[in-house]
Amino acid sequence: xxxxxxxxxxxxFAFVVSFHAIFPVxxxxxxxxxxxxxxLAYKTGNAAWDRLSRFWIQVxxxxxGMGVVxxxxxxxxxGTNWSNFSQATANFLGPVxxxxxxTAFFLEAAFLGVLLFGRDxxxxxxxxxxxxxxxxxxxxxxxxxxxxxxxxxxxxxVELRDGIYFVTSWSEAIFNPSFWPRFFHMALAxxxxxGFVVCGVSAWFLLRKKDVEVHRRALSMSLWLLLFMxxxxxxxxxxxxxxxAEHQPMKVAAMEGAWETKTHAPLILFAIPDQDAQTNHFEVxxxxxxxxxxxxxxxxxxxxxxxxxxxxxPPVAIVFWSFRVxxxxxxxxxxxxxxxxxxxxxxxxxxxxxxxxxxRGMAFTPFVAVLAGWFVTEVGRAPWLVYExxxxxxxxxxxxxxxxxxxxxIGYVMVYAVVFAAGLYYLMRVLQTGAPTxxxxxxxxxxxxxxxxxxxxxxxxxxxxxxx
Amino acid sequence: xxxxxxxxxxxxxxxxxxGVIMYVLMDGFDLGQGILFxxxxxxxxxxxxxxxxxxxxxxxxxxxxxxxxxxxAAFPLxxxxxxxxxxxxVFLLLAGLIFRGVAFEFRFKAKSxxxxxxxxxxxxxxxxxxxxxxxxxxYIQGFNVENGVYVGGALDWLTPFTLLxxxxxxxxxxxxxxxxxxxxxxxxxxxxxxxxxxxxxxxVMVIFLIISVWTPWVDPFVADRWFNGVSxxxxxxxxxxxxAWRIWVAVGQQRDGLPxxxxxxxxxxxxxxxxASKFPYVVPPNYTLWDAASAHESQLFxxxxxxxxxxxxLIYTAWTYWVxxxxxxxxxxxx
Numbered sequence: 001x002x003x004x005x006x007x008x009x010x011x012x013f014a015f016v017v018s019f020h021a022i023f024p025v026x027x028x029x030x031x032x033x034x035x036x037x038x039x040l041a042y043k044t045g046n047a048a049w050d051r052l053s054r055f056w057i058q059v060x061x062x063x064x065g066m067g068v069v070x071x072x073x074x075x076x077x078x079g080t081n082w083s084n085f086s087q088a089t090a091n092f093l094g095p096v097x098x099x100x101x102x103t104a105f106f107l108e109a110a111f112l113g114v115l116l117f118g119r120d121x122x123x124x125x126x127x128x129x130x131x132x133x134x135x136x137x138x139x140x141x142x143x144x145x146x147x148x149x150x151x152x153x154x155x156x157x158v159e160l161r162d163g164i165y166f167v168t169s170w171s172e173a174i175f176n177p178s179f180w181p182r183f184f185h186m187a188l189a190x191x192x193x194x195g196f197v198v199c200g201v202s203a204w205f206l207l208r209k210k211d212v213e214v215h216r217r218a219l220s221m222s223l224w225l226l227l228f229m230x231x232x233x234x235x236x237x238x239x240x241x242x243x244x245a246e247h248q249p250m251k252v253a254a255m256e257g258a259w260e261t262k263t264h265a266p267l268i269l270f271a272i273p274d275q276d277a278q279t280n281h282f283e284v285x286x287x288x289x290x291x292x293x294x295x296x297x298x299x300x301x302x303x304x305x306x307x308x309x310x311x312x313x314p315p316v317a318i319v320f321w322s323f324r325v326x327x328x329x330x331x332x333x334x335x336x337x338x339x340x341x342x343x344x345x346x347x348x349x350x351x352x353x354x355x356x357x358x359x360r361g362m363a364f365t366p367f368v369a370v371l372a373g374w375f376v377t378e379v380g381r382a383p384w385l386v387y388e389x390x391x392x393x394x395x396x397x398x399x400x401x402x403x404x405x406x407x408x409x410i411g412y413v414m415v416y417a418v419v420f421a422a423g424l425y426y427l428m429r430v431l432q433t434g435a436p437t438x439x440x441x442x443x444x445x446x447x448x449x450x451x452x453x454x455x456x457x458x459x460x461x462x463x464x465x466x467x468x
Numbered sequence: 469x470x471x472x473x474x475x476x477x478x479x480x481x482x483x484x485x486x487g488v489i490m491y492v493l494m495d496g497f498d499l500g501q502g503i504l505f506x507x508x509x510x511x512x513x514x515x516x517x518x519x520x521x522x523x524x525x526x527x528x529x530x531x532x533x534x535x536x537x538x539x540x541a542a543f544p545l546x547x548x549x550x551x552x553x554x555x556x557x558v559f560l561l562l563a564g565l566i567f568r569g570v571a572f573e574f575r576f577k578a579k580s581x582x583x584x585x586x587x588x589x590x591x592x593x594x595x596x597x598x599x600x601x602x603x604x605x606x607y608i609q610g611f612n613v614e615n616g617v618y619v620g621g622a623l624d625w626l627t628p629f630t631l632l633x634x635x636x637x638x639x640x641x642x643x644x645x646x647x648x649x650x651x652x653x654x655x656x657x658x659x660x661x662x663x664x665x666x667x668x669x670x671x672v673m674v675i676f677l678i679i680s681v682w683t684p685w686v687d688p689f690v691a692d693r694w695f696n697g698v699s700x701x702x703x704x705x706x707x708x709x710x711x712a713w714r715i716w717v718a719v720g721q722q723r724d725g726l727p728x729x730x731x732x733x734x735x736x737x738x739x740x741x742x743x744a745s746k747f748p749y750v751v752p753p754n755y756t757l758w759d760a761a762s763a764h765e766s767q768l769f770x771x772x773x774x775x776x777x778x779x780x781x782l783i784y785t786a787w788t789y790w791v792x793x794x795x796x797x798x799x800x801x802x803x
Contacts, residue, residue: 068526069569073562075536079551080558086540087548087616091763094541095770101537102777105530110780166763397552397618404622408559415563419570426574460577 003402006393009081012409014378016073019416021374022367023067028142028187029194030060031135033222034115038131042124047438048214053131054119055435056198058457061116062430066423068104073412075101081405085385085395092158092167093148096174100144107137139187146183147174153377153387154178154247160389177247181240182377188233189373192333193366195229198222200363201431203356211435216350219359223349226337234330238293244377245294248387249303250312251380254319256290257283258304265290265302273316278305314382322375329369336362426459433459476767480542481750481757483774487535489739492600493644493732494528497521500645502568502593503638504664505586512798513657514586517645518575520652520796524788525572529565541770545616545760549751550603552618553611554625557599564596594638601637605630608683608690608742610752629682636675643668644735647715647727652796665719665727673712676738680705683745689753690745701744708737 034056041049075097078086086093114122114130122130157173158165167173202219205211245252253259257268259278267289271280288298295302305313336358343349350356381387385395501517508514539547551558571589575582602625609629612620646668649661684691694701711733718726748756761767 065573069566072529072533072565075533076551076558076562078540079536079547080555083548083552083618087544090540090544090547091766094537094544094547094762095766098534098537098541098770099773101533102773105534105781106777108527108530110784167765167769170769397555399552399618399620399622400555401622404555407556411559411563415566419566422570422574426577460579 003406005400005402005405006396008402008405008409009396009400010392012081012405012412013077014375015409016070016077016412016416018371018374019420020067020070020074021370023063023070024138024142025186025190025367025370026193026197027060027064027067028135028138028190029192030056030063030197031131031138032191033194033198034060035128035131035135036221038128042128048217051211051214051435051438052218057116058430058459059201059427061457062423062427064112066420069419069423070416071104080408081397081400082385082395083397085390088163088390088395089165089386091165092151092173096144096148096151100141100148103137103140103144107134107141111137142186142190143183146186147176147179150179150182151176152385153182153381155386155389178243181236181243184236185233185240185373188229188236189366189370191225191229192233193370195222195226196333196359196366197363199226199359200361203359204431205434206350207353207356207360212350214435219350220344223337223340223344226333227341230330230334230337234334237327237330242294244380245303248381250305250308251314251319251377252294253303253305253307254314254316254380255323255376256302257316257320258290258302260306261301261304263291263299263301264288265294265300265304267293268320271320273320275310275313275316278310312383314380319376319380322372322379326369326372326376329365329372332365333362333369426457430457430459476764476771477542477757477761479771480538480761480767483778484535484538484542485743487531487538489736491528491531491535492739493735494531495525496641496735497644497648497728498525498528499568499593499597500641500643500648502589502645503597503642504645504649505590505593507664509656509660513653513660516653516657516796516798517649518572518589520649522572522576523792524785526569527785527788529569532565538770538774542762542767543750543757543760544762545755546750549611549613549616549618549755550607553620554603554606556622557602557606557625561596561599561603564592564594564599566592568592568596593641597638597641598634601634601640602626602630604637604742605633607752608633608679608687608746610687613751613754616755629686632675632678632682636672636679639668639671639675640735643672643715644728644731647731650719651725651728654795655798657798662719662722666716669712669715672734676708689749693745701741704737704741704744708734708741711737 034053037049037053037056040046041053078093078097111130111133114127115134118130119127151173154177155165155173156176157167157169157171159168160166198218199222202215202222205215206219241252241255256265257271257273257280258265259280264287266285266287268280268283268285271283271285273280291300291302292298294300305316339355339358340349343352343355383391383393385392498521501521505514505517508517536547539550567588569592571585571592575585575589578585605627606625609627611618612624643665646661646665650658650665653661684694693699711730714730715727715734718730746752748758750757750760
């Protein structure tokens with residue numbers, strides 16, 4: 001079989017970007033949480049908030065470090081595998097992606113060092129301010145990345161001359177039609193990720209009966225957060241879906257598994273989409289509901305995949321199922337948040353063993369939901385790289401052979417397997433070690449100096465040593 | 469669209485050129501520690517070597533990311549030709565830098581698995597340095613480009629010439645690393661660094677000499693630039709030789725900081741000589757800076773942010789180096 005550089009490059013990009021995405025989506029939410037903890041510690045002077053903040057800053061340091069490592073790879077992917085795309089879009093994407101780098105640069109230079117290492121060296125107010133700035137900075141970073149991504153879905157503010165995009169309006173290009181729904185959807189996803197991880201880890205500490213008082217506070221406040229964020233995400237996600245229906249109807253058709261354009265379109269609960277036969281097998285559906293969701297009327301007309309030739313349809317099964325995974329997990333999150341409220345009403349949320357176990361398991365779900373969501377939106381854009389203007393095949397590096405693409409794909413998988421296994425292992429060590437005690441804080445090594453993200457964590461690599 | 473008032477392309481060329489030499493000098497001595505790691509006299513020495521660069525290495529590496537993103541924004545043709553042409557080399561470079569970076573973090577936290585991180589640190593540094601040297605060699609060599617698209621093969625970048633520049637940069641970074649260590653260490657470790665500096669310097673000079681003869685011989689453009697009449701750029705190799713001589717003498721005098729400063733001088737003169745050889749070609753042999761530039765408004769849009777952020781980053785960088793000035797003592801943990 002001939003190796004296809006196009007498929008291999010798409011797999012490679014999906015692999016490196018998926019691996020990268022899970023780190024920032026967590027750090028964005030966690031940075032905001034740390035800023036809140038710092039604010040509480042600053043305002044109340046209560047040592048519990050201080051200890052919690054110190055603990056979560058260590059977790060943040062490790063995850064941020066891994067995000068930086070995987071981010072380096074990202075900044076070269078566009079050129080190595082998608083050079084035609086890079087050349088055509090550089091006038092817009094170049095500055096926008098560079099602004100993201102500048103934001104990260106600036107953030108790291110100015111505030112991250114103070115947050116990680118400056119606690120006892122700068123005034124408390126300045127430390128709190130740095131925590132806020134780190135949280136704001138992570139949002140600005142995601143602002144630029146999402147602007148670039150959204151522009152590929154809904155290109156605007158540019159004109160194409162001789163195969164090269166020229167920017168005619170920066171504001172129209174940056175705030176392109178799908179930007180705001182995507183931004184808010186992703187922002188809430190970050191809060192949900194941060195919230196569920198904090199809940200899960202806190203529940204784990206409660207189950208182990210370690211530092212119960214401290215982690216109970218963390219659990220309580222995150223459950224409140226989730227109670228509002230999880231339902232809000234359902235609404236924002238729906239708004240994002242409507243935006244997509246307006247600008248990229250074929251993506252929505254793939255999400256719905258709708259092969260034919262029709263009125264009274266059903267909402268499909270289960271089906272096995274068959275692209276070759278252009279139909280679904282084993283379909284279980286609720287009549288009219290998809291029409292109601294998309295048009296507000298059960299009799300409304302919903303566009304189906306029959307509106308475009310087969311070769312211009314996205315891979316339906318991937319989009320269809322990723323969408324169901326995302327929505328299903330989102331509903332589960334709402335349910336878990338409301339169970340928390342019911343248990344809280346009876347004052348038992350922190351003692352109910354099974355609920356703590358559920359929360360522990362739920363810590364992984366936001367990552368799966370986020371990746372599923374990105375699969376929906378990115379695969380759903382196929383075969384377009386810039387929607388309805390440039391296909392994946394047109395954007396590919398012309399000199400790239402299947403062998404080269406396979407070599408680096410295997411290479412990145414191996415490098416990431418080693419590096420991130422080590423990183424995740426170490427993250428688990430940090431979680432196991434737990435929050436520093438008041439004694440630890442008093443004896444903190446005064447020689448610890450700035451400034452690299454990962455050195456913000458102090459847990460030992462080997463398990464037995466930490467007990468010594 | 470109105471006619472540009474300034475030629476931002478030249479300004480951007482200056483910014484990127486500045487970023488590259490900042491990266492080469494600063495990550496150069498970090499990578500040098502990794503290259504010298506397997507040859508270090510003791511595990512204590514390794515601790516000192518790593519401690520001497522631990523506080524600054526990741527700040528140093530960020531210049532590389534800015535270079536990558538800045539090229540896409542200001543000179544997209546360079547970005548979209550270099551990366552496909554150097555496809556395999558770029559992968560090796562990134563894989564090397566990743567292993568090197570992770571080893572930095574985990575070596576200090578590990579005890580029984582420490583030797584593994586030693587190997588990751590050394591291997592990653594050597595591979596990354598070699599790949600960077602091969603990139604320089606490929607740039608001198610030129611690229612097979614038609615209509616702004618790279619049309620060469622996957623291994624065009626790997627030739628006897630680029631092998632030589634790759635090895636040359638590995639030894640060059642080792643020299644930067646050794647002289648940095650002279651400045652930052654004392655006692656036995658410093659003596660070891662003194663001992664290896666002169667052989668490394670000789671190695672660098674031999675390879676530089678071969679490259680200096682080889683390049684004009686195969687590239688008429690370079691030959692014309694250097695040998696067509698008297699030129700002020702002749703000062704650069706003279707200054708480079710002067711720096712090399714200063715390193716040699718300073719090692720004999722057991723000077724602390726001078727060997728490192730003179731090595732930086734050697735690198736800067738060589739770098740400027742390379743730029744002078746090729747200017748204004750950024751994608752040799754056919755494309756100049758202006759051919760490769762992005763639209764004026766795109767260059768302007770990013771420049772505004774850059775002018776705000778770069779001074780802050782420079783101040784911060786200077787401050788970090790100031791905080792960590794002075795000798796690193798054996799047994800004095802950074803962690």
